[in-house]
Amino acid sequence: xxxxxxxxxxxxxxxxxxxxxxxxxxxxxxxxxxxxxxxxxxxxxxxxxxxxxxxxxxxxxxxxxxxxxxxxxxxxxxxxxxxxxxxxxxxxxxxxxxxxxxxxxxxxxxxxxxxxxxxxxxxxxxxxxxxxxxxxxxxxxxxxxxxxxxxxxxxxxxxxxxxxxxxxxxxxxxxxxxxxxxxxxxxxxxxxxxxxxxxxxxxxxxxxxxxxxxxxxxxxxxxxxxxxxxxxxxxxxxxxxxxxxxxxxxxxxxxxxxxxxxxxxxxxxxxxxxxxxxxxxxxxxxxxxxxxxxxxxxxxxxxxxxxxxxxxxxxxxxxxxxxxxxxxxxxxxxxxxxxxxxxxxxx
Amino acid sequence: xxxxxxxxxxxxxxxxxxxxxxxxxxxxxxxxxxxxxxxxxxxxxxxxxxxxxxxxxxxxxxxxxxxxxxxxxxxxxxxxxxxxxxxxxxxxxxxxxxxxxxxxxxxxxxxxxxxxxxxxxxxxxxxxxxxxxxxxxxxxxxxxxxxxxxxxxxxxxxxxxxxxxxxxxxxxxxxxxxxxxxxxxxxxxxxxxxxxxxxxxxxxxxxxxxxxxxxxxxxxxxxxxxxxxxxxxxxxxxxxxxxxxxxxxxxxxxxxxxxxxxxxxxxxxxxxxxxxx
Amino acid sequence: xxxxxxxxxxxxxxxxxxxxxxxxxxxxxxxxxxxxxxxxxxxxxxxxxxxxxxxxxxxxxxxxxxxxxxxxxxxxxxxxxxxxxxxxxxxxxxxxxxxxxxxxxxxxxxxxxxxxxxxxxxxxxxxxxxxxxxxxxxxxxxxxxxxxxxxxxxxxxxxxxxxxxxxxxxxxxxxxxxxxxxxxxxxxxxxxxxxxxxxxxxxxxxxxxxxxxxxxxxxxxxxxxxxxxxxxxxxxxxxxxxxxxxxxxxxxxxxxxx
Numbered sequence: 001x002x003x004x005x006x007x008x009x010x011x012x013x014x015x016x017x018x019x020x021x022x023x024x025x026x027x028x029x030x031x032x033x034x035x036x037x038x039x040x041x042x043x044x045x046x047x048x049x050x051x052x053x054x055x056x057x058x059x060x061x062x063x064x065x066x067x068x069x070x071x072x073x074x075x076x077x078x079x080x081x082x083x084x085x086x087x088x089x090x091x092x093x094x095x096x097x098x099x100x101x102x103x104x105x106x107x108x109x110x111x112x113x114x115x116x117x118x119x120x121x122x123x124x125x126x127x128x129x130x131x132x133x134x135x136x137x138x139x140x141x142x143x144x145x146x147x148x149x150x151x152x153x154x155x156x157x158x159x160x161x162x163x164x165x166x167x168x169x170x171x172x173x174x175x176x177x178x179x180x181x182x183x184x185x186x187x188x189x190x191x192x193x194x195x196x197x198x199x200x201x202x203x204x205x206x207x208x209x210x211x212x213x214x215x216x217x218x219x220x221x222x223x224x225x226x227x228x229x230x231x232x233x234x235x236x237x238x239x240x241x242x243x244x245x246x247x248x249x250x251x252x253x254x255x256x257x258x259x260x261x262x263x264x265x266x267x268x269x270x271x272x273x274x275x276x277x278x279x280x281x282x283x284x285x286x287x288x289x290x291x292x293x294x295x296x297x298x299x300x301x302x303x304x305x306x307x308x309x310x311x312x313x314x315x316x317x318x319x320x321x322x323x324x325x326x327x328x329x330x331x332x333x334x335x336x337x338x339x340x341x342x343x344x345x346x347x
Numbered sequence: 348x349x350x351x352x353x354x355x356x357x358x359x360x361x362x363x364x365x366x367x368x369x370x371x372x373x374x375x376x377x378x379x380x381x382x383x384x385x386x387x388x389x390x391x392x393x394x395x396x397x398x399x400x401x402x403x404x405x406x407x408x409x410x411x412x413x414x415x416x417x418x419x420x421x422x423x424x425x426x427x428x429x430x431x432x433x434x435x436x437x438x439x440x441x442x443x444x445x446x447x448x449x450x451x452x453x454x455x456x457x458x459x460x461x462x463x464x465x466x467x468x469x470x471x472x473x474x475x476x477x478x479x480x481x482x483x484x485x486x487x488x489x490x491x492x493x494x495x496x497x498x499x500x501x502x503x504x505x506x507x508x509x510x511x512x513x514x515x516x517x518x519x520x521x522x523x524x525x526x527x528x529x530x531x532x533x534x535x536x537x538x539x540x541x542x543x544x545x546x547x548x549x550x551x552x553x554x555x556x557x558x559x560x561x562x563x564x565x566x567x568x569x570x571x572x573x574x575x576x577x578x579x580x581x582x583x584x585x586x587x588x589x590x591x592x593x594x595x596x597x598x599x600x601x602x603x604x605x606x607x608x609x610x611x612x613x614x615x616x617x618x619x620x621x622x623x624x
Numbered sequence: 625x626x627x628x629x630x631x632x633x634x635x636x637x638x639x640x641x642x643x644x645x646x647x648x649x650x651x652x653x654x655x656x657x658x659x660x661x662x663x664x665x666x667x668x669x670x671x672x673x674x675x676x677x678x679x680x681x682x683x684x685x686x687x688x689x690x691x692x693x694x695x696x697x698x699x700x701x702x703x704x705x706x707x708x709x710x711x712x713x714x715x716x717x718x719x720x721x722x723x724x725x726x727x728x729x730x731x732x733x734x735x736x737x738x739x740x741x742x743x744x745x746x747x748x749x750x751x752x753x754x755x756x757x758x759x760x761x762x763x764x765x766x767x768x769x770x771x772x773x774x775x776x777x778x779x780x781x782x783x784x785x786x787x788x789x790x791x792x793x794x795x796x797x798x799x800x801x802x803x804x805x806x807x808x809x810x811x812x813x814x815x816x817x818x819x820x821x822x823x824x825x826x827x828x829x830x831x832x833x834x835x836x837x838x839x840x841x842x843x844x845x846x847x848x849x850x851x852x853x854x855x856x857x858x859x860x861x862x863x864x865x866x867x868x869x870x871x872x873x874x875x876x877x878x879x880x881x882x
Contacts, residue, residue: 077441128621135379136613146606146607151604261559303455
């Protein structure tokens with residue numbers, strides 16, 4: 001009996017050691033450098049925006065990153081991604097109200113709930129091809145919104161939302177904006193690191209293959225439904241994490257967190273930065289938040305602006321800002337190369 | 348109960364009128380036109396605007412609404428959808444969503460954000476077997492049925508209709524015939540937009556007219572089209588009334604869940620029959 | 625025992641019978657050519673064999689196991705791998721990245737999702753290059769696949785297929801759209817494989833494969849009308865008639881046409 005437990009312990013230990021090894025394998029230095037760089041960018045933002053807004057930016061970036069995994073890497077456009085943000089946020093709100101006083105436990109619960117919701121919805125929608133996938137997810141998002149607004153009104157507070165009182169526990173104090181900022185920044189870096197590892201793995205290449213030609217991937221021996229589902233669930237889980245952080249950052253949850261029309265904002269941020277590139281998602285997230293934070297105070301026709309901007313991107317700037325930078329860089333590199341070779345010839 | 352059925356039939360009729368165009372573009376090109384229902388919204392608003400500010404009668408107001416909305420539909424097809432032909436369908440979806448956003452904002456800008464009521468243009472009721480029905484609703488149902496049979500005739504008797512039916516059946520096949528199908532799709536598109544606007548005009552006196560009414564009903568259309576079967580016009584007809592009935596009857600016993608049932612039905616259909624490319 | 629057999633395999637599209645009760649068999653390690661005019665049902669037959677769509681009737685046995693209703697990926701796992709008439713590789717990926725899923729698949733890495741998701745793709749580099757060497761593309765490993773010539777992309781597609789270690793390799797018109805030089809390259813590659821694995825190859829120009837295959841099957845209007853070793857088949861008047869058309873048969877017989 002004791003032996004079995006011991007053996008299991010050993011197996012677990014081995015798995016963890018293996019996990020650790022893989023996480024820290026090749027390119028450790030580069031990854032650390034990237035993380036430091038992202039951290040510095042957000043620290044620079046703090047004096048201009050204040051810690052609370054910078055926190056908001058970082059959370060939005062987490063959500064855009066999760067969306068980019070689904071759309072940018074796997075090529076599956078969802079217009080219902082906020083459902084998982086909402087599930088994460090509401091679970092945290094409800095858990096802190098009825099179940100626990102520990103915000104960390106609430107976050108875990110929120111992430112698990114979003115994961116489960118993603119598993120259930122994903123099982124249905126992942127099998128849908130083409131743009132219908134986007135709309136089917138939108139429909140589920142709407143069902144979620146509707147559930148919060150009326151049938152579950154008594155516990156979710158309907159339109160008024162839900163305020164969270166238990167924000168501090170032990171050393172974890174979400175009332176303190178500085179703590180929130182550091183906590184969220186650490187979360188963002190963790191999410192980025194994980195996605196960085198996933199997208200540069202063989203699985204990441206498989207996702208890009210599915211994006212280009214799913215049928216062909218099946219003829220390479222992969223059950224694409226499974227991998228699409230796994231990716232969907234992963235994206236939902238990370239989005240749920242973002243939602244959980246949103247709830248703690250504001251201290252309340254309202255139905256706007258899963259408003260179906262706000263999905264356009266995520267899609268826009270992802271395309272603006274450049275889809276299929278993690279840095280593009282980060283950049284898009286920050287720029288989108290800058291636009292929404294600085295403009296609408298004086299700006300009435302926000303939807304009009306968003307619509308025109310989306311059309312421009314679709315017709316003219318598919319690569320987004322990061323894609324543009326990449327093209328510029330490779331253009332310059334090519335010019336430098338041909339320049340130097342010409343010099344060599346003239347000599 | 349009889350009244351619930353009556354209401355269900357009315358909702359079904361309106362859903363049918365709006366879904367036809369959506370079904371045509373989805374069935375022939377697999378394009379999801381998110382801007383489809385902006386013509387529906389536009390139809391309703393133009394009706395109200397022309398009644399209120401020009402003082403024209405309901406019929407002419409409706410005609411103006413349908414005509415202008417059809418024109419808008421043509422513009423969307425010509426300048427957005429056709430330019431993205433043969434590219435990733437996701438881009439078309441995003442672009443039409445952008446058009447939807449622009450449309451909604453224009454509506455808000457012109458007419459404000461608050462719901463607008465219109466009164467029943469007939470105001471009369473009919474007495475059938477002791478039940479009192481508003482004549483207007485009966486007319487709406489009748490009109491949907493007329494449109495259905497009109498479309499059936501159109502699809503069967505005219506060349507354009509035949510090509511569209513063939514395209515619904517087999518997209519690549521028709522293209523192989525060397526027919527410039529785009530022209531016909533464009534026509535089907537305008538037709539669909541006009542019908543959606545007609546739906547908006549007819550529904551305006553029954554429901555509240557507000558800028559987001561389009562996105563709300565679009566999801567129901569999607570549910571209708573999926574339930575009825577892709578590119579199946581008769582299926583769309585039946586599914587509209589079935590879902591209309593489902594919504595109305597659920598609404599009677601569980602008002603909060605009236606919309607959810609439509610999506611549950613949709614999810615069930617999707618589970619049984621996923622959409623493969 | 626034959627590697628692959630079909631019995632009464634039939635596929636209908638609406639009113640058209642594209643493949644009509646075909647009984648095909650492919651022996652272990654032989655090279656079988658399937659020829660026939662355009663629209664004779666060759667590609668449909670391969671689509672049925674590889675699981676692209678299910679047959680209307682009939683059964684398919686691979687190594688004695690009924691695979692009629694298995695999905696494409698399950699057939700690949702059993703060792704049935706195919707290429708497509710229009711070259712189909714992943715154009716947006718780099719050449720070596722194209723091979724990553726295949727190499728990862730072969731090494732069984734996908735059995736552990738966590739390992740699959742966390743091991744850097746670069747760790748498959750050596751194996752990918754190994755697979756590219758087989759077709760002579762190792763020099764272009766870092767290029768984007770979409771920028772290769774059509775012939776090189778064909779070679780890349782064959783490399784993809786070979787890296788899955790197939791028992792049966794189904795090639796759908798591997799020479800179509802290729803220049804003479806490229807054809808020679810592909811043909812040399814296929815000849816080096818002959819006898820090592822089982823190959824099924826579709827072609828509509830007989831001359832291309834006649835001295836390369838062990839056995840020929842001729843299809844016309846969904847039926848296999850004739851099969852046997854190449855010289856036998858070519859001597860069959862029925863084949864000439866359906867393949868070259870009546871007109872040409874007459875011309876060959878010395879009757880001048882038009």
